[in-house]
Amino acid sequence: MKLRILFLRLISLVTYIFLWAPVIVIIVFSFSANKYGIKWDGFTWKWYAALLENDMVRETCLRSLVIALITVVVSTFLGTITAYGLYKLKFKGKQLLRTSILLPIVMPEVVTGAALLLFFIKLSPLQLGYTTIIIAHIVFSTPLAVFVILGRMQRIDWSWEEASMDLGATRLSTFRRVIGPLLMPGIAGAAALIFPWSFDDFVITYFVSGIGNTTLPIYVFSQLRHGSTPVINVIGTLFTVITLIGLLATKMAEKRSRTARL
Amino acid sequence: MATTAESRLAESSRVQTASPETSGEREMKRRHRFQVATYLGPIMFVQVLFVLAPLSFILMFSVLKTGPYGNIVFELTLENYRNLLDTGYATVFFKSIYYALQTNFVCILLSYPLAYYIARYGGRWKASLLLLIVIPSWTAYIIRLYALKTILGSNGLINNFLIDLGVIQLPIQFLYTSYAVSAGLVYTWLPFMVLPLYAALEGLDSSLWEAAKDLGATPVRRFFRVTLPLTRGGLLAGTLLVFIPSLGDWLVPHLLGGSKFMMAGTLVAHKFTAAGDIPGGSCLAAALAFVLLLLIYFVIRFGGRESLEQAL
Numbered sequence: 001m002k003l004r005i006l007f008l009r010l011i012s013l014v015t016y017i018f019l020w021a022p023v024i025v026i027i028v029f030s031f032s033a034n035k036y037g038i039k040w041d042g043f044t045w046k047w048y049a050a051l052l053e054n055d056m057v058r059e060t061c062l063r064s065l066v067i068a069l070i071t072v073v074v075s076t077f078l079g080t081i082t083a084y085g086l087y088k089l090k091f092k093g094k095q096l097l098r099t100s101i102l103l104p105i106v107m108p109e110v111v112t113g114a115a116l117l118l119f120f121i122k123l124s125p126l127q128l129g130y131t132t133i134i135i136a137h138i139v140f141s142t143p144l145a146v147f148v149i150l151g152r153m154q155r156i157d158w159s160w161e162e163a164s165m166d167l168g169a170t171r172l173s174t175f176r177r178v179i180g181p182l183l184m185p186g187i188a189g190a191a192a193l194i195f196p197w198s199f200d201d202f203v204i205t206y207f208v209s210g211i212g213n214t215t216l217p218i219y220v221f222s223q224l225r226h227g228s229t230p231v232i233n234v235i236g237t238l239f240t241v242i243t244l245i246g247l248l249a250t251k252m253a254e255k256r257s258r259t260a261r262l
Numbered sequence: 263m264a265t266t267a268e269s270r271l272a273e274s275s276r277v278q279t280a281s282p283e284t285s286g287e288r289e290m291k292r293r294h295r296f297q298v299a300t301y302l303g304p305i306m307f308v309q310v311l312f313v314l315a316p317l318s319f320i321l322m323f324s325v326l327k328t329g330p331y332g333n334i335v336f337e338l339t340l341e342n343y344r345n346l347l348d349t350g351y352a353t354v355f356f357k358s359i360y361y362a363l364q365t366n367f368v369c370i371l372l373s374y375p376l377a378y379y380i381a382r383y384g385g386r387w388k389a390s391l392l393l394l395i396v397i398p399s400w401t402a403y404i405i406r407l408y409a410l411k412t413i414l415g416s417n418g419l420i421n422n423f424l425i426d427l428g429v430i431q432l433p434i435q436f437l438y439t440s441y442a443v444s445a446g447l448v449y450t451w452l453p454f455m456v457l458p459l460y461a462a463l464e465g466l467d468s469s470l471w472e473a474a475k476d477l478g479a480t481p482v483r484r485f486f487r488v489t490l491p492l493t494r495g496g497l498l499a500g501t502l503l504v505f506i507p508s509l510g511d512w513l514v515p516h517l518l519g520g521s522k523f524m525m526a527g528t529l530v531a532h533k534f535t536a537a538g539d540i541p542g543g544s545c546l547a548a549a550l551a552f553v554l555l556l557l558i559y560f561v562i563r564f565g566g567r568e569s570l571e572q573a574l
Contacts, residue, residue, distance in 0.1 A: 016395075023397075025413055085298065088301075097309070114534050220404050239405060240400075
């Protein structure tokens with residue numbers, strides 16, 4: 001009995017170390033004076049200073065942020081109305097539609113990327129660039145939003161909706177004042193999933209971005225070709241720290257709202 | 263005469279009683295159709311234009327020819343598919359499937375005990391322990407692979423450590439080997455196996471264990487007869503989430519395997535971006551998609567549709 005728990009603990013520990021070691025290495029080496037950023041040569045802030053002066057990083061980071069924000073807004077909206085339709089309505093071909101919505105996430109990214117690239121250059125009047133990147137991100141993010149929000153819909157009490165409509169509220173105001181707030185955890189969850197998904201995406205973006213429309217991950221990739229640079233460590237550290245802060249903030253807000261309700 | 267008049271009368275009365283009903287029904291139907299169009303019209307538009315059309319486009323291009331100058335010749339041919347069988351591509355495909363299976367297997371071996379530990383012994387740390395699995399995967403994929411490179415490289419952490427210890431004199435080549443690719447694939451996709459397994463194990467009713475124990479089942483027997491069958495859904499969901507992306511992975515073999523290491527994903531990307539052989543690339547992409555759809559079909563067959571949607 002004891003031995004079994006010890007064994008489970010050991011495997012768990014090894015797995016945690018495996019998952020965290022690279023992240024910790026990045027954070028530690030972002031403060032190392034070594035000019036390739038691959039070993040410890042004493043403490044320095046200079047790579048952080050270098051990052052602030054790096055226009056490319058600032059520019060591509062801003063671009064990735066804008067793309068991710070637009071993607072989050074459009075795909076959560078689209079996801080919400082789609083999930084509502086799928087949940088409420090019965091019609092022919094519903095199962096087919098559900099399956100087809102899953103396609104962009106079950107296809108490997110190279111296939112989706114290649115298909116979209118081919119479509120954009122051969123059939124659409126669009127030039128490769130921002131528009132195509134945003135369309136591609138919406139295409140692979142919306143399915144996530146649909147199924148996360150659908151999951152939430154299965155858990156809420158729909159008699160609230162009936163009550164609201166019986167009391168004379170229109171469908172729209174019922175949605176805005178009753179169903180919307182009930183769905184909010186699902187919508188927020190979808191947004192929290194999609195934002196990093198879109199911000200980090202490399203493969204599909206690489207296919208549809210065309211020349212010169214660099215996002216942050218593509219910039220990092222181009223830097224990797226020139227060998228190691230400590231700036232990548234700094235970017236990685238900031239990524240992790242920002243994610244952690246966002247996560248802790250969500251947890252705190254959750255806790256506060258829970259205690260407020262009690 | 264009378265009969266025709268009677269029948270006409272009957273007919274007209276039937277029409278009269280029926281007509282308000284049908285118009286009401288029609289009204290209902292019209293409203294229903296309107297609702298379907300408002301709520302689901304936009305997604306259908308996106309699906310048809312940006313998912314189904316591009317994927318059919320891939321299929322279409324896969325039966326065209328590449329001309330001598332890399333141009334596309336509009337002439338139907340199965341040459342690309344024949345190439346797939348004749349040249350080394352088939353080997354690359356089988357190799358990719360092998361790596362994806364291996365990744366999946368190692369992920370299960372590592373994730374099952376971990377998920378089991380969190381679900382049964384996590385106590386009040388459950389949420390935190392799960393977060394500790396998710397957080398590393400939220401640091402951009404490309405940056406984490408770069409970190410793995412830093413650790414595995416000939417000038418990297420492991421080699422430096424071993425040389426400093428005096429275990430080895432010359433660095434061992436870890437990077438740009440198949441081992442590095444395997445490690446990278448497991449590293450990248452591991453969290454996607456842990457989460458569905460955890461969900462499945464957490465949902466298990468612990469009274470089932472008690473019952474099995476009371477009935478005299480040994481721990482091993484309990485695991486294989488109770489726990490494992492009941493977490494089949496989680497295993498299938500995790501398999502979909504790990505097998506699919508690792509089969510089509512491009513960056514891991516590209517960055518950790520070196521330029522000569524080819525997997526299906528690398529090959530597709532290479533054909534499209536570097537070689538400019540669109541028909542050849544389309545054919546490879548179509549074959550890759552086909553393999554995956556086959557897999558998904560089997561998962562739905564044996565695990566039910568829920569396991570697919572539960573995966574999300």
